[in-house]
Amino acid sequence: MLGLSTNTGTFNAKWLTPKDVARTFVLVPQFRQLIQNNSSVLLGPRGCGKTTLLKMLTRPALDEWFSGNRTAHLREGFKRPGFEAIYIPADVRWFYELANLENIGLDPILTAKSQRLMVSTNAIANLLSAVAIIVQQRRDVEAIIATHLIKYWNLKGTMKSFSDVQDTLCKFGDTIRGYLAVSDVSGLSRFFEDVEPGLFGHAIDAPSRAIEIVSKHLPDDLRPTSWALCFDELEIAPGWLRTEILEALRSTNPQNIFIKATWTPLLPSGLRTAPESAADFKAIRLWHSHLADPKSFCEDLTREFLRQRFPDSNIEPAQFFSRSILASEEADEPIDAYERYSTEYEIFKSLVKWDESFKKLMTDRRMNIADPVPKNTKEKDQFYRKVKPIALLRHEFLSPNKTARGRKTVTVYAGREAVYAMSEGNPRSLLNLLNDFVSYGIPDASSSELRVKYATQASILNSAAQRHLAYIKACVFFPPRRPSGAPSFTLFDVVQKIGRYFRGVVLAREFPLDPSGSFTVPVDTDNHIIALVEQLLERGSIVYVGTSSQDVPLKIPGSRFRLTYMLAPIYRLPLRLYREISLDEILAVSGDQFHPELPLTT
Amino acid sequence: MKITTINQIPFGQLDSEYDLMICASGYESRAIYVAEALLSRSANKVNGLVLAFDEHKEILARPQNDKFFEKFRFESKICIGASTENAEVIISEKLHQLKRSKPSKILVDISSMTRAWYGAVVKCLTQLTELGNLEVHFTYTPAEYNPPSENYPPNRVVCPVRGFSGNTFPDVPTALVIGLGYDPDRALGLKEYLDPQLTFLFIPDPSTDARYLEKVKNVNSFLLGITSSEQKAAYPVLDMVSTFKLLESTCNGLKRNWRVVLCSFGPKTFGLCCFLVASIHRDLSIWRVGADHHEKPINHKPGGDPLVLRTSWRG
Numbered sequence: 058m059l060g061l062s063t064n065t066g067t068f069n070a071k072w073l074t075p076k077d078v079a080r081t082f083v084l085v086p087q088f089r090q091l092i093q094n095n096s097s098v099l100l101g102p103r104g105c106g107k108t109t110l111l112k113m114l115t116r117p118a119l120d121e122w123f124s125g126n127r128t129a130h131l132r133e134g135f136k137r138p139g140f141e142a143i144y145i146p147a148d149v150r151w152f153y154e155l156a157n158l159e160n161i162g163l164d165p166i167l168t169a170k171s172q173r174l175m176v177s178t179n180a181i182a183n184l185l186s187a188v189a190i191i192v193q194q195r196r197d198v199e200a201i202i203a204t205h206l207i208k209y210w211n212l213k214g215t216m217k218s219f220s221d222v223q224d225t226l227c228k229f230g231d232t233i234r235g236y237l238a239v240s241d242v243s244g245l246s247r248f249f250e251d252v253e254p255g256l257f258g259h260a261i262d263a264p265s266r267a268i269e270i271v272s273k274h275l276p277d278d279l280r281p282t283s284w285a286l287c288f289d290e291l292e293i294a295p296g297w298l299r300t301e302i303l304e305a306l307r308s309t310n311p312q313n314i315f316i317k318a319t320w321t322p323l324l325p326s327g328l329r330t331a332p333e334s335a336a337d338f339k340a341i342r343l344w345h346s347h348l349a350d351p352k353s354f355c356e357d358l359t360r361e362f363l364r365q366r367f368p369d370s371n372i373e374p375a376q377f378f379s380r381s382i383l384a385s386e387e388a389d390e391p392i393d394a395y396e397r398y399s400t401e402y403e404i405f406k407s408l409v410k411w412d413e414s415f416k417k418l419m420t421d422r423r424m425n426i427a428d429p430v431p432k433n434t435k436e437k438d439q440f441y442r443k444v445k446p447i448a449l450l451r452h453e454f455l456s457p458n459k460t461a462r463g464r465k466t467v468t469v470y471a472g473r474e475a476v477y478a479m480s481e482g483n484p485r486s487l488l489n490l491l492n493d494f495v496s497y498g499i500p501d502a503s504s505s506e507l508r509v510k511y512a513t514q515a516s517i518l519n520s521a522a523q524r525h526l527a528y529i530k531a532c533v534f535f536p537p538r539r540p541s542g543a544p545s546f547t548l549f550d551v552v553q554k555i556g557r558y559f560r561g562v563v564l565a566r567e568f569p570l571d572p573s574g575s576f577t578v579p580v581d582t583d584n585h586i587i588a589l590v591e592q593l594l595e596r597g598s599i600v601y602v603g604t605s606s607q608d609v610p611l612k613i614p615g616s617r618f619r620l621t622y623m624l625a626p627i628y629r630l631p632l633r634l635y636r637e638i639s640l641d642e643i644l645a646v647s648g649d650q651f652h653p654e655l656p657l658t659t
Numbered sequence: 660m661k662i663t664t665i666n667q668i669p670f671g672q673l674d675s676e677y678d679l680m681i682c683a684s685g686y687e688s689r690a691i692y693v694a695e696a697l698l699s700r701s702a703n704k705v706n707g708l709v710l711a712f713d714e715h716k717e718i719l720a721r722p723q724n725d726k727f728f729e730k731f732r733f734e735s736k737i738c739i740g741a742s743t744e745n746a747e748v749i750i751s752e753k754l755h756q757l758k759r760s761k762p763s764k765i766l767v768d769i770s771s772m773t774r775a776w777y778g779a780v781v782k783c784l785t786q787l788t789e790l791g792n793l794e795v796h797f798t799y800t801p802a803e804y805n806p807p808s809e810n811y812p813p814n815r816v817v818c819p820v821r822g823f824s825g826n827t828f829p830d831v832p833t834a835l836v837i838g839l840g841y842d843p844d845r846a847l848g849l850k851e852y853l854d855p856q857l858t859f860l861f862i863p864d865p866s867t868d869a870r871y872l873e874k875v876k877n878v879n880s881f882l883l884g885i886t887s888s889e890q891k892a893a894y895p896v897l898d899m900v901s902t903f904k905l906l907e908s909t910c911n912g913l914k915r916n917w918r919v920v921l922c923s924f925g926p927k928t929f930g931l932c933c934f935l936v937a938s939i940h941r942d943l944s945i946w947r948v949g950a951d952h953h954e955k956p957i958n959h960k961p962g963g964d965p966l967v968l969r970t971s972w973r974g
Binding site: 069071072103146147148149150151153154155157158160161162175178179182183227230233234235237238239240524527528530531532533534535547548549 | 744785786788813814815816817818819821822824825826827828829830832833844845847848849851852853854856881885918920941942944948
């Protein structure tokens with residue numbers, strides 16, 4: 058399903074079978090953490106691959122992944138998890154409609170029973186799908202397990218098969234829906250009288266009990282030593298469900314049952330058992346603060362993608378995209394980078410002629426403005442490499458009199474490193490981009506020249522940036538009110554302010570050797586701003602910058618963030634992490650101080 | 660009750676006598692257009708119910724509308740615009756007062772009703788068990804074209820409409836069916852929020868006003884651009900039966916592989932069709948997205964002959 062065209066939809070593991078997920082799976086270090094025998098929470102924004110990793114824990118996905126020779130190099134040294142994973146699906150619609158039962162005027166006990174029964178049956182039905190694969194068509198084993206489940210939950214009129222047990226459980230949902238549709242409260246009450254109370258219990262109770270029954274009656278050769286209940290989209294679940302599952306992460310569950318769940322980039326907090334200490338579960342971070350962090354993953358995913366799309370070709374990502382002057386770092390630079398007549402050299406030489414502040418910076422640093430070539434490695438590392446992104450952006454976007462250029466085709470946001478940076482190492486985002494490059498960037502797929510032109514890349518990346526901005530603008534969100542007198546913002550307002558501020562830093566002031574490019578949320582920030590920042594973080598529009606690659610934020614105030622590189626073409630920003638300033642400083646700048654003479658988009 | 664037949668009749672052929680008339684009184688001039696035309700033909704006292712908005716009680720055409728309904732002795736009930744629950748209680752009580760001995764005939768003018776209110780009407784009809792047969796005429800007066808507000812409020816509310824929540828298990832993907840309107844970002848916001856596997860767009864073409872269609876295409880150009888042609892359909896705004904059939908068959912087809920969510924941002928006729936289709940397919944959900952009272956009131960004046968959808972219901 059990698060071939061799913063993004064002009065009609067998006068790549069989303071949620072709607073792929075585990076086998077399909079496995080066919081396109083690229084191993085990431087976080088997966089090795091996830092397969093450990095412990096409870097864990099995958100933290101990250103939308104599209105960062107949480108669902109993919111949960112689905113990859115399941116037996117069909119692992120079987121598929123291990124069956125092909127094609128991916129042998131990717132799973133080198135990898136061992137299958139020691140537990141049997143049960144993937145429990147969910148989506149926005151499911152959780153919202155479940156939560157909405159609280160708003161239809163139903164008695165609170167009937168509401169709770171309806172919600173809990175649906176949650177329990179969803180978990181058990183998916184557990185049985187996994188067990189059906191474990192028993193491998195052994196009807197006798199299936200009949201014994203089904204008999205005990207039927208007996209335990211008093212599932213009258215159910216045949217001794219997993220599918221029949223699943224049907225009966227699913228009918229519970231239909232029945233609830235039927236009564237609710239005609240507002241037959243007494244009918245619903247009567248129906249619940251016949252349902253085993255255990256199905257209305259704690260969210261973990263019913264699947265745990267089912268695992269216990271299944272384990273007890275599975276033959277030794279088929280019995281998993283441990284299990285993992287994998288709750289997808291827990292971050293959007295109704296409050297009671299979130300609380301119960303998060304608290305179960307560190308409660309005394311049966312020793313052989315682990316919980317794996319997904320969450321936003323912000324570590325869950327405020328629970329009775331305060332899981333932020335992370336003593337009893339592993340927090341696994343799925344985003345990248347620095348440009349270089351996701352490079353290896355992006356390279357592997359792109360290579361796999363190209364192999365699938367062009368099986369007769371040995372095209373490598375570096376050939377497909379070519380290098381990005383803007384985003385490439387030392388390891389990606391050719392040997393002659395910064396040498397006389399290199400691209401970098403020509404940019405510096407041109408810029409110094411009309412950018413007085415750049416000329417002054419070079420003069421102050423005793424660089425040769427007539428022949429801007431590093432005299433030694435130290436000078437290359439500490440000056441030329443450092444100023445390159447800003448020099449390139451100023452060269453690209455500012456005319457000699459420092460006003461913005463017209464609407465020319467901007468190709469600065471192109472090249473392999475730029476594509477990887479803008480994807481943020483987010484697999485959904487990268488796959489969508491790759492699909493677009495193949496759909497629109499290759500004039501003829503049978504051509505021997507499998508390379509996407511810079512201009513085409515830039516155009517596709519710019520469209521992706523515009524799309525991200527459009528989604529922010531359309532985002533449904535209602536932040537808490539601000540203290541009286543303070544201005545209220547939308548998500549879009551905040552993004553615009555951040556983007557425009559840093560654009561000003563790069564393009565509208567003196568050439569900065571050490572520019573600001575990230576921000577810290579002050580500790581005394583009000584709830585309105587905190588809610589906006591949190592929402593932008595969940596949507597991947599801003600990225601948390603920790604002190605290490607495994608650092609996760611506990612709360613918004615006091616934490617450092619940067620704007621997603623995906624929006625860089627809109628605001629003409631470098632693809633590099635720069636020093637932080639206070640968010641207050643950014644928000645305090647009014648609209649007309651944002652250098653409106655600079656066009657915002659390419 | 661279940662809907663059994665549906666057809667559209669010219670406004671001129673509308674009956675003059677009804678067992679119950681349900682209207683809305685708000686700030687739009689068109690709120691009384693249908694009632695005024697009917698009551699001028701009828702000599703008898705009308706059994707009327709008017710849902711009067713709890714909001715904006717003194718602005719635009721509201722005072723005149725209130726006076727009109729008072730003059731014709733409509734029973735006025737104050738109702739919160741966004742509240743299905745509020746409307747449901749009022750409408751349900753009124754419907755239960757209808758005589759059970761003979762088939763009843765009801766007129767519901769949705770022209771100035773909110774989605775929550777005409778949704779409540781459909782929900783109440785589906786929950787009626789006492790009445791054997793019922794004929795319900797839904798009327799809608801198209802408005803003169805008004806461009807959307809410049810100061811457009813952002814999306815603040817997204818949720819299922821009360822009583823139209825499918826509550827289906829998340830074992831199959833979601834398909835989102837959207838009736839496009841001319842408010843920027845509403846449709847895209849819902850698509851982004853629900854993250855459906857498939858999005859199907861209904862475009863009001865031909866519309867009652869070419870400028871409206873142009874604006875719809877313009878504000879939704881991004882969404883239209885990322886949606887394949889197979890997932891777009893034009894529907895004739897003035898032909899409610901065709902719209903209903905098109906929507907019903909689309910949902911019926913999608914249901915085989917998807918959990919369907921409907922949402923209308925366009926003309927109320929499309930919104931009504933969504934509710935009627937969902938009354939047949941109870942596993943469909945209807946969602947709403949909006950600015951939560953932050954939209955600026957506009958006086959929508961009558962812009963043409965009212966449309967009449969005649970529906971029959973059986974218990």
